[in-house]
Amino acid sequence: MKLVLAIVNNDDSAIVTSALTKEGFFVTRLSTTGGFLMVGNTTLLIGTEDERISALKELLGQYCATRTKPMPSTDAFGRISGPQNTQKNVTVGGATYFVLEVGEYGKL
Ligand code: 2BA
Numbered sequence: 021m022k023l024v025l026a027i028v029n030n031d032d033s034a035i036v037t038s039a040l041t042k043e044g045f046f047v048t049r050l051s052t053t054g055g056f057l058m059v060g061n062t063t064l065l066i067g068t069e070d071e072r073i074s075a076l077k078e079l080l081g082q083y084c085a086t087r088t089k090p091m092p093s094t095d096a097f098g099r100i101s102g103p104q105n106t107q108k109n110v111t112v113g114g115a116t117y118f119v120l121e122v123g124e125y126g127k128l
Contacts (some may be wrong), residue, residue: 021122022073026064027052028084028115033062036083036115040066045076057089057112067125077117084114 028036033049040047048065068076091108 021125022068022070023120023122024064024066024068024073024076024117025120026066026080026115026117027054028062028064028080029087029113030060030062032084032114033064036080037064039079039083040064040076043075043079045072045079054112057092057110059089067122073119080115080117086111086113088112 037047037049045066045068050063050065052061052063053059054061066076088109089112091110
């Protein structure tokens with residue numbers, strides 16, 4: 021048994037959750053915020069059997085698009101991080117995922 025944490029764009033979260041649920045995955049959605057861009061994203065918690073991890077990753081790849089977003093001009097501590105008149109971009113997503121071993125899973 022594994023627990024997958026998948027961080028996805030808010031714009032993709034509904035469609036990817038629907039697709040996962042349709043394929044029989046159990047999904048919990050958390051509203052989260054990226055530490056770099058400081059904008060909202062969605063973290064999906066998905067508990068599943070080891071042999072379904074490949075299918076899960078395929079669905080995440082299929083429904084989560086990469087996007088280019090403007091980089092903030094100051095970092096979290098308020099310092100200027102670059103020339104103010106030069107807008108830099110970062111590529112975000114599709115999905116960032118972590119696969120964790122589950123010691124025990126149950127429902128009471
Ligand atoms: P954010 O932290 O808002 O990061 C948005 C994008 O900014 C990242 O896209 C990456 O392209 C860039 N970025 C993030 N941290 C950076 C840094 N220290 N230096 C330079 N560029 C940086 P993604 O890598 O696709 O990540 C999308 C979101 O997934 C992140 O939003 C964060 O919420 C989460 N995430 C990604 N990697 C993570 C990790 N190793 N641990 C925890 N959360 C992670």
